[in-house]
Amino acid sequence: MTKEQLGTLILASEKQMYATAKSILKQDADCADAIQEAIVKAFGKVDGLKQEKYARTWLMRILMNECYTILRKGSRQVSLEACPEVAAMEVPERKDYGPLYEALRRLKEELRIVTTLYYVEEFSIREISAILEISEGAVQKRLARARAKLRNTLNYMEVEW
Amino acid sequence: MVRLEDLKQQYPEPPEFIHQMILNEVEKQIKSNTENHGQTAGIRRKRKHPWTIRRTVAAVLAACMIIGTAAFAAVSMYHLKIEEKGKYSVETRVTHDVDEEKSISLPEKIADVRLEADYIPKGMCWRDESHLDFEESPGSGGITFSTLLLDEESDGLNITDTNVVEKEKQEFGEHEGIYMRYNMDSGFSQRIYLLYPELYRILILYISEEVSREDAYKVASGITLQETGEMLDTSEVWSWSEYISQQNPVGDSDEIMTAVLKKDLKLHKVGNAFPLDMAGEDLNGNHVWASELGMEITAKVDSVEVLDDLSLLEAEYIPDEWKDAVGENGKLMKNQLSYIKKGDGVNTLDEVVGTEEVSQKLVLVTTTYTNNGDQELHNVLYQGNLLLLKEQGSEYSIYTYYDTEGLCDIAGGGTWGESGQAYDDIVQSGAAWSQIYWSPHADYGNGGNYISALKPGESVQTRHAWIVNEPDLEDMYLNVCVTGGMVEFDENMIETGLVDVRQ
Numbered sequence: 001m002t003k004e005q006l007g008t009l010i011l012a013s014e015k016q017m018y019a020t021a022k023s024i025l026k027q028d029a030d031c032a033d034a035i036q037e038a039i040v041k042a043f044g045k046v047d048g049l050k051q052e053k054y055a056r057t058w059l060m061r062i063l064m065n066e067c068y069t070i071l072r073k074g075s076r077q078v079s080l081e082a083c084p085e086v087a088a089m090e091v092p093e094r095k096d097y098g099p100l101y102e103a104l105r106r107l108k109e110e111l112r113i114v115t116t117l118y119y120v121e122e123f124s125i126r127e128i129s130a131i132l133e134i135s136e137g138a139v140q141k142r143l144a145r146a147r148a149k150l151r152n153t154l155n156y157m158e159v160e161w
Numbered sequence: 162m163v164r165l166e167d168l169k170q171q172y173p174e175p176p177e178f179i180h181q182m183i184l185n186e187v188e189k190q191i192k193s194n195t196e197n198h199g200q201t202a203g204i205r206r207k208r209k210h211p212w213t214i215r216r217t218v219a220a221v222l223a224a225c226m227i228i229g230t231a232a233f234a235a236v237s238m239y240h241l242k243i244e245e246k247g248k249y250s251v252e253t254r255v256t257h258d259v260d261e262e263k264s265i266s267l268p269e270k271i272a273d274v275r276l277e278a279d280y281i282p283k284g285m286c287w288r289d290e291s292h293l294d295f296e297e298s299p300g301s302g303g304i305t306f307s308t309l310l311l312d313e314e315s316d317g318l319n320i321t322d323t324n325v326v327e328k329e330k331q332e333f334g335e336h337e338g339i340y341m342r343y344n345m346d347s348g349f350s351q352r353i354y355l356l357y358p359e360l361y362r363i364l365i366l367y368i369s370e371e372v373s374r375e376d377a378y379k380v381a382s383g384i385t386l387q388e389t390g391e392m393l394d395t396s397e398v399w400s401w402s403e404y405i406s407q408q409n410p411v412g413d414s415d416e417i418m419t420a421v422l423k424k425d426l427k428l429h430k431v432g433n434a435f436p437l438d439m440a441g442e443d444l445n446g447n448h449v450w451a452s453e454l455g456m457e458i459t460a461k462v463d464s465v466e467v468l469d470d471l472s473l474l475e476a477e478y479i480p481d482e483w484k485d486a487v488g489e490n491g492k493l494m495k496n497q498l499s500y501i502k503k504g505d506g507v508n509t510l511d512e513v514v515g516t517e518e519v520s521q522k523l524v525l526v527t528t529t530y531t532n533n534g535d536q537e538l539h540n541v542l543y544q545g546n547l548l549l550l551k552e553q554g555s556e557y558s559i560y561t562y563y564d565t566e567g568l569c570d571i572a573g574g575g576t577w578g579e580s581g582q583a584y585d586d587i588v589q590s591g592a593a594w595s596q597i598y599w600s601p602h603a604d605y606g607n608g609g610n611y612i613s614a615l616k617p618g619e620s621v622q623t624r625h626a627w628i629v630n631e632p633d634l635e636d637m638y639l640n641v642c643v644t645g646g647m648v649e650f651d652e653n654m655i656e657t658g659l660v661d662v663r664q
């Protein structure tokens with residue numbers, strides 16, 4: 001795969017990369033950090049990618065590693081209240097999400113990421129298995145649990161299912 | 162009406178600053194590599210992020226703060242100490258000489274380091290700056306390096322390794338280190354912790370089974386950490402204390418339901434139709450459940466066939482893994498099962514309590530879905546999951562297993578052989594339970610397990626297949642609920658019921 005092809009893939013996967021990062025990290029600034037690091041690393045490693053058909057799952061795997069690295073370093077974040085002039089730069093989070101997305105945000109991370117990969121990014125069970133490095137059975141199990149929990153949450157939220 | 166497929170529409174778009182960052186970064190990377198005459202830019206350990214909010218905050222704060230002047234404590238006072246706990250557990254900690262000041266004191270910024278090795282085993286090469294790969298099988302085994310900062314919070318923390326069958330503390334070159342081998346037949350079964358007190362670092366070498374201990378020692382002895390000249394915020398470097406805390410992950414507290422009272426679970430016979438709620442799209446493309454439209458859809462398992470080969474399956478949909486399960490005679494090969502009793506890793510190790518060879522069978526199930534309503538449904542999701550149930554007193558209990566990297570997790574384990582030896586896991590060589598075959602495939606959704614259209618009064622037939630171990634045939638039940646799985650019960654499954662497909 002050439003650098004140009006990788007660039008094209010990344011630009012075409014912008015929304016998917018954001019969705020993946022967002023399913024793990026809460027803040028957009030963290031998502032941006034993870035995505036940027038993933039892009040740098042992907043370009044650094046692209047020569048080692050022998051089969052283009054795996055490029056998308058490979059890219060998401062790199063991104064997820066970056067997300068978890070940031071997650072582990074959660075405590076390094078600086079309080080925005082400490083620096084109000086910078087706090088004003090914070091991009092406000094959208095608040096008008098649909099009920100399904102709101103319910104998704106309430107899921108545990110391990111269920112949220114599987115649901116996002118399947119329903120938003122449309123990866124197959126097999127691809128998700130490769131991205132998360134878990135068995136396909138485990139993917140199915142988590143999807144089933146996510147569906148059940150989403151349904152319960154949406155019922156609780158009095159949203160018609 | 163809400164359906165999960167709507168998530169894609171509800172998911173937020175990337176904010177503009179992320180969109181711009183991606184455009185800029187891709188352009189920069191391509192340009193950078195072009196200017197480097199097509200050479201790989203190389204891995205950058207840390208990079209500047211002038212645009213990001215948090216880093217801007219950090220920079221502003223840093224400018225407002227007095228730069229710390231805390232001096233490094235004397236480095237000679239640090240040592241690695243190991244302590245045995247039980248027969249197979251080892252605690253490792255960084256200790257300090259008793260006469261020295263005990264607290265670790267780090268500056269706010271610390272030099273970044275890169276790894277250099279003066280010995281690389283024959284047949285291995287660098288994949289990137291933190292992986293030594295086998296040239297003939299890149300990405301599989303080798304040695305992975307991870308550098309951690311010895312931070313303030315590391316003081317007094319222990320890392321506990323279990324299932325350790327060999328250990329040795331010694332000097333690797335000029336650095337103190339600890340070698341361990343774990344009770345594993347494959348994978349990264351060896352590890353070395355190396356202490357670099359002069360750089361306030363601990364280096365971990367994850368070493369695969371294929372690397373000899375001698376080579377691992379030579380690599381470890383020849384490793385040097387070189388300062389790159391770049392300074393990093395100390396707080397942003399992954400630390401030994403963070404690594405230790407990660408080794409104790411918070412468990413999944415959610416209970417899963419693996420048993421249900423017999424009186425609560427409906428069971429259907431092969432050939433009998435039963436109502437089933439299904440999700441699809443109406444004529445306007447709205448996602449709907451059949452029940453919301455007042456429609457009744459029924460499911461009926463028409464037949465269950467047990468076969469020794471894959472000849473009745475459509476070749477294009479056969480999972481790749483299954484092709485390796487077929488021998489030269491075209492029949493499914495036998496499966497070697499090893500029954501494992503898990504040890505606690507401290508005083509006992511995992512133990513093989515029994516082995517056996519079993520035949521693998523293909524189970525092919527044909528199901529008919531019928532639209533008994535007066536409306537048409539499109540892109541109707543269909544599912545099939547095969548469960549294994551045991552009757553235990555007044556309950557049905559799931560023992561369905563699923564393949565986790567060759568290890569089959571059994572809900573509740575079981576007993577093996579006439580002696581009734583308890584086991585927790587089964588390791589298998591075959592393809593049983595690894596994949597599912599389904600047909601038809603629609604050009605819709607992921608995997609395409611959708612019925613394109615189900616018109617009023619129309620019936621559509623689907624097929625699912627699994628490779629199972631022959632003893633499993635006696636305990637098989639089919640779940641066709643779209644919300645259900647194969648390792649736990651949920652309310653829909655119980656309400657809809659399972660199909661008894663035992664053979």
